[in-house]
Amino acid sequence: MTPTRTGYQGIVATVPVTIPYVRYSIHSAHWWLGKALGAMVRDAGVAKHDIDGLCVSSFTLAPDTAVGLTQHLGMSPRWLDHIPMGGASGVIALRRAARAVQAGDAGIVACVAGDTNHVDSFRHTVSQFSRFAQDAVYPYGAGGPNASFALLTKNYMRQTGATREDFGKLCVAQRDNALRFAHALMKKPLSLRQYLDARQITDPIHLFDCVMPCAGADAFLVMREEKAQALKLPFVRILSTIERHNAWAEDPMQFRGGWTMDRDAFYEHAGVGPGDIDFMQAYDDYPVINMMQIEDLGFCEKGAAPQFVRDHTFTIDGSFPFNTNGGQLSVGQAGAAGGYLGMVEAMRQLTDSAGATQVAKADIGLVSGFGMINYDRGICTAAALLARSAA
CATH class of the missing domain: 3.40.47.10 (Thiolase/Chalcone synthase)
Incomplete structure (x- = not known):
């Protein structure tokens, strides 16, 4: 029997941010993710330390994960998630963040995704994409x-x-x-x-x-409706x-x-x-x-x-x-x-x-x-x- 799901009443998403994409970049993924966080802080009118939850998705952040990024960005969230799920990451970040705010585990969650694209980084990403890619696909020329x-x-x-x-x-x-x-x-x-x-x-x-690889970042915030209203955010x-x-x-x-x-x-x-x-x-x-x-x-x-x-x-x-x-x-x-x-x-x-x-x-x-x-x-x-x- 499937349990009854709780709704998301009172939890909202706000402050969509896009850091303009470029074909190639010499900057790291950390730089792109930091730019997105900075834009959200400015657009929301909050301080960085007011963001006490963080969801991160990135392929080129390695060897760091979301934990390493918190140190890089000078943050100390009380709730943290790393979502390495590619094209499903945005929706899944929204799900996780909404439930965290609903449960009181965080007040404002920043959901951030971004990657860099050096001249040769896409080939490296593809070759190391998964254990399946490393062992069963890439060595046979179908990477x-x-x-x-x-x-x-x-x-x-x-x-x-x-x-x-x-x-x-x-x-x-x-x-x-x-x-x-x-x-x-x-x-x-x-x-x-x-x-x-x-x-x-x-x-x-x-x-x-075929999609064209590039560098860039997108992000949004999740919070309670009354918080968004107090900040006058759509x-x-x-x-x-x-x-x-x-x-x-x-x-x-x-x-x-x-x-x-x-x-x-x-x-x-x-x-x-x-x-x-x-x-x-x-x-x-x-x-x-x-x-x-x-x-x-x-x-x-x-x-x-x-x-x-x-x-x-x-x-x-x-x-x-x-x-x-x-x-x-x-x-x-x-x-x-x-x-x-x-x-x-x-x-x-x-x-x-x-x-x-x-x-x-x-x-x-x-x-x-x-x-x-x-x-x-x-x-x-x-x-x-x-x-x-x-x-």
Whole structure:
């Protein structure tokens, strides 16, 4: 019997921060994470010592963990979490932080993710990504996400009839959104013809299917609603969250994610359904995972995402606004910060601070995370439903 879940009443997320991404950086991950913390302190109007909880996600922080970072930043939190879960990290940080504040273990929690990107750091990260990568993939020449997602994409196309044009439509729409987002690294329009004609990377993956590694950081604060009100900070409410790890291990190859295990409880806990969602921010290192999330989170039947893509525009001012800042495919992937990119954008949407990417009448948003790819599957999935403040 599944126990009854406690809601998140009175706990809010606020002060979304993005430290503008750059393609390469000589700075350390510590520098990027510190810049994000400094920006939150300034934007929130609090002192650094007022932040007594800290969630950290980073691939290039090693050999430090969140513990070492506290010394580097001159902090002494009474609650600390290190979340090495890649694209699921943003939602999972929100979950952990909200429960810590709710339990009284911390008053203000800073959730911070960031990575640097030296000229050769991505190759090093890929080669050391996991024990599985070190022992079973990288030595055989299949290291890195391109080969894994080519495998997943080909399998998905075979099972659903999805075409490169379908994937391209998502990529083109996201680029259109990114052209309105100041921090996007991709500054040029993308046509479907350019997408289709781009050079092949690993069949059926081509250039614009692949996320571009970069350096940057994203962050937000979690606190009680009355604290946010006292600080005069705009905030968003947390309606529901889920996470699941190593789901459907019996599947020969990943065709569904852990969202399917908890989806009904996810919406029931929030008191809303897929039809109530005004926009979706999905983890998007490759377009195939976008389609998987659209299906697994209930916006269409399993295997029907190709038709769903054909039926919608995905642009900010069109039907089913999706990755409204352009997502990682057009903004860039700043390591673990990629798992926060959709979260901070959703918070901006729901506080009317998204600027040129603002979706009209956005009241409820869904943020979905996916992380830690191991050859033929990602083993971390998470999602959050966020809502505009009632005030």
